[in-house]
Amino acid sequence: MCQNTQNIEKKRVLSCIQPSGMLTLGNYLGALKNWVNMQDEFDCTFAVADLHAITVRQDPAKLRQQIYSTYALLLALGIDPEKNTLFIQSHVPQHAQLSWLLSCNTQFGEMSRMTQFKDKSLKHANNVNVGLFSYPVLMAADILLYKPDLVPVGADQKQHLEIARDIAIRFNNLYGDVFTVPEPYIAKTGARVMSLQDPFKKMSKSDENLNSWVAILDDKDTVIRKFKRAVTDSLGQVKFGEEQPGISNLITIYSAVTGKSVAEIEKEFEGKGYGDFKLAVGESVADALAPIKAAYDEIIKDKKALEVLYKEGAQKAEYVARKTYFKAMKKVGFVV
Numbered sequence: 001m002c003q004n005t006q007n008i009e010k011k012r013v014l015s016c017i018q019p020s021g022m023l024t025l026g027n028y029l030g031a032l033k034n035w036v037n038m039q040d041e042f043d044c045t046f047a048v049a050d051l052h053a054i055t056v057r058q059d060p061a062k063l064r065q066q067i068y069s070t071y072a073l074l075l076a077l078g079i080d081p082e083k084n085t086l087f088i089q090s091h092v093p094q095h096a097q098l099s100w101l102l103s104c105n106t107q108f109g110e111m112s113r114m115t116q117f118k119d120k121s122l123k124h125a126n127n128v129n130v131g132l133f134s135y136p137v138l139m140a141a142d143i144l145l146y147k148p149d150l151v152p153v154g155a156d157q158k159q160h161l162e163i164a165r166d167i168a169i170r171f172n173n174l175y176g177d178v179f180t181v182p183e184p185y186i187a188k189t190g191a192r193v194m195s196l197q198d199p200f201k202k203m204s205k206s207d208e209n210l211n212s213w214v215a216i217l218d219d220k221d222t223v224i225r226k227f228k229r230a231v232t233d234s235l236g237q238v239k240f241g242e243e244q245p246g247i248s249n250l251i252t253i254y255s256a257v258t259g260k261s262v263a264e265i266e267k268e269f270e271g272k273g274y275g276d277f278k279l280a281v282g283e284s285v286a287d288a289l290a291p292i293k294a295a296y297d298e299i300i301k302d303k304k305a306l307e308v309l310y311k312e313g314a315q316k317a318e319y320v321a322r323k324t325y326f327k328a329m330k331k332v333g334f335v336v
C-alpha cells in the first residue's frame, strides 16, 4: 500500500551557538557542519545564543556586530531560513522566562559540578557572575522550549546537555509531561578539535595565541600558514595515536574535512614528511572554508535583508516557544 510520507512527522533538532568573537574551525567541524547536513532530514531550529555571550564582559558595539556576523555566517554555511527556524535568542523572551522556572528546579550542587563553570571562573576571576554559574539552566531552556529529539553539539557541551536532560526529567516527574528529553548528537569525527599549538587544549576563539585556532572566515593564506605552524612531534610518521596528539588532531581535522578514514590518511602519507602532510591539511581546510567566506562577504553587506530574516525567524520560534512555556507555567500553578 502506498504510504503518505507527508504525514510522517520529522524528528526535531535544536542547537545554538554563541556570538562571542570569530567562529572557529572547531565550531564548524564539531557542530555547524552537522547542522547543515541535518536540515533536510529533520525539522531544525537554530539560534544565535546572544544572551549566553554576556556571561563574560562584552563590548556593546562589538557584541552587536558579532550577533549580525554570526547570523550571516549561519546563512553563508547554507542553513536555509525557509526550511529551518533560524533566529536570535534574545528576540524570543521565553528563553529567559523559562530559565527562571527551571532555575527554581535546579540544585546549586548540580551547577557547581559543571566543568566549564570551573574553567571559566578561573579564567575570568574578576567577574564570576551569577549568570556564568547558572548558564546551563538558560541552555536547558533554549533546548526544552522546542522539544527537540536531538541536539547536535561538540563534545565540550555534553555535560550541559546531560544536565538539561536531568532538569527535563525532574520537571516532568514533578509536574507532568511537558518536556521532551533530548539526546545529544555528537559527530564521530570532529567533535573535539584541539588547539593547533597545544593538542591537549580545545581549539577556542578565546585562546590568545592566534596561531592556535583557525577562524571560519580566515583567508586561504592565513589558514595554510596556521597549519604550517601547527605543533607536531619528533616521531616523523603520520599515525593516529596517544603518543602523537598533534598529528592525531591534524588527522582528525583532515578526516572531518575530506571524509577520508584514518587508515586511508595514514596510507596516503606513508613515507612522507610532516611538511607535506600539514600543507595538505591546510589546503583541504582552506578549500572547504573559501566558499563560506565568499558567501558571507555578500550576505553581510545587506543588513536590511538580514533583519527581515531574523525577524521572521523569531516569529516562527516564538510560536513554538510560547506554547511550551505556557504549558510549563500552567503545570507549576501560575494563572495563565
Ligand code: TYM
Residues within 6 Å of the ligand: 014, 015, 016, 017, 018, 019, 026, 027, 028, 029, 030, 031, 032, 049, 052, 138, 139, 142, 143, 151, 152, 153, 154, 155, 156, 157, 160, 190, 191, 192, 193, 194, 202, 203, 204
Ligand atoms: P559554543 O558557542 O561555545 O560552540 C558552538 C558549538 O561548537 C562546538 N565547539 C566545538 N566542537 C569541536 N571542537 C571544538 N574545539 C569546539 N569548540 C566549540 C560546541 O560544542 C557547540 O556545539 N553553550 C553553547 C551554546 C548553546 C547551546 C544551547 C548549544 C546555548 N544554548 C542549546 C546547544 C543547545 C556554547 O557555548 O557553544
